[in-house]
Amino acid sequence: xxxxxxxxxxxxxxxxxxxxxxxxxxxxxxxxxxxxxxxxxxxxxxxxxxxxxxxxxxxxxxxxxxxxxxxxxxxxxxxxxxxxxxxxxxxxxxxxxxxxxxxxxxxxxxxxxxxxxxxxxxxxxxxxxxxxxxxxxxxxxxxxxxxxxxxxxxxxxxxxxxxxxxxxxxxxxxxxxxxxxxxxxxxxxxxxxxxxxxxxxxxxxxxxxxxxxxxxxxxxxxxxxxxxxxxxxxxxxxxxxxxxxxxxxxxxxxxxxxxxxxxxxxxxxxxxxxxxxxxxxxxxxxxxxx
Numbered sequence: 001x002x003x004x005x006x007x008x009x010x011x012x013x014x015x016x017x018x019x020x021x022x023x024x025x026x027x028x029x030x031x032x033x034x035x036x037x038x039x040x041x042x043x044x045x046x047x048x049x050x051x052x053x054x055x056x057x058x059x060x061x062x063x064x065x066x067x068x069x070x071x072x073x074x075x076x077x078x079x080x081x082x083x084x085x086x087x088x089x090x091x092x093x094x095x096x097x098x099x100x101x102x103x104x105x106x107x108x109x110x111x112x113x114x115x116x117x118x119x120x121x122x123x124x125x126x127x128x129x130x131x132x133x134x135x136x137x138x139x140x141x142x143x144x145x146x147x148x149x150x151x152x153x154x155x156x157x158x159x160x161x162x163x164x165x166x167x168x169x170x171x172x173x174x175x176x177x178x179x180x181x182x183x184x185x186x187x188x189x190x191x192x193x194x195x196x197x198x199x200x201x202x203x204x205x206x207x208x209x210x211x212x213x214x215x216x217x218x219x220x221x222x223x224x225x226x227x228x229x230x231x232x233x234x235x236x237x238x239x240x241x242x243x244x245x246x247x248x249x250x251x252x253x254x255x256x257x258x259x260x261x262x263x264x265x266x267x268x269x270x271x272x273x274x275x276x277x278x279x280x281x282x283x284x285x286x287x288x289x290x
Contacts, residue, residue, distance in 0.1 A: 004036030
């Protein structure tokens with residue numbers, strides 16, 4: 001279930017509401033382009049700005065549109081354990097195949113607190129769970145020994161590693177072996193992480209170049225290292241452009257340039273500066289996406 005190119009899909013908006021038609025069209029495009037799984041309501045999906053009903057609706061629309069063709073991994077993490085359990089239960093009811101659980105943000109729990117948080121969620125909801133470690137967003141790092149403890153819980157099956165620290169990734173894989181699947185949470189590090197024993201990526205860049213991200217992962221799995229490396233270097237300028245401002249501002253702007261969604265965000269996110277938009281447009285043209 002958890003390998004290859006997994007897109008952290010954007011949530012399109014239109015006149016302040018979730019643009020359901022655009023979301024369905026994106027999902028169909030991803031399936032045709034070879035995306036291996038879809039994550040609705042992740043950070044890239046602006047989950048922090050969705051109310052509960054919108055959050056559940058986006059998951060339900062994704063599950064219904066995908067219709068079991070590829071896995072749906074719903075973002076259900078929150079900074080309260082009870083809230084995380086509530087949202088995770090709803091995602092299971094909606095038919096999600098798995099959930100992605102960002103580590104509790106702002107609270108800055110200890111390693112013991114992180115362990116107990118995930119253990120409680122895993123005990124409360126019987127669904128495959130992916131830990132999401134992104135200290136740059138949450139201000140707390142799930143350390144390798146904690147991941148190893150959590151790997152003993154049967155429905156905690158993977159981790160999205162977005163530290164950018166390959167030493168930490170290596171330590172996680174060394175400690176956990178095949179008890180947990182490690183996925184890149186940062187497009188820059190995907191190929192390196194695959195070389196260490198990771199299985200894929202939960203990707204931002206796949207929103208605009210799904211075929212290339214999927215083919216890079218597939219080439220590595222098939223042992224075609226030269227092809228994987230070639231695609232990696234092709235993707236590098238695009239990967240960089242996706243983070244010239246806070247994610248998901250650049251990727252939604254890029255998709256708007258491609259005519260796939262409206263260029264619309266929810267405050268406190270707003271449109272890109274003109275200078276950065278010009279930089280993004282240049283990369284998109286060079287990549288032949290516009």
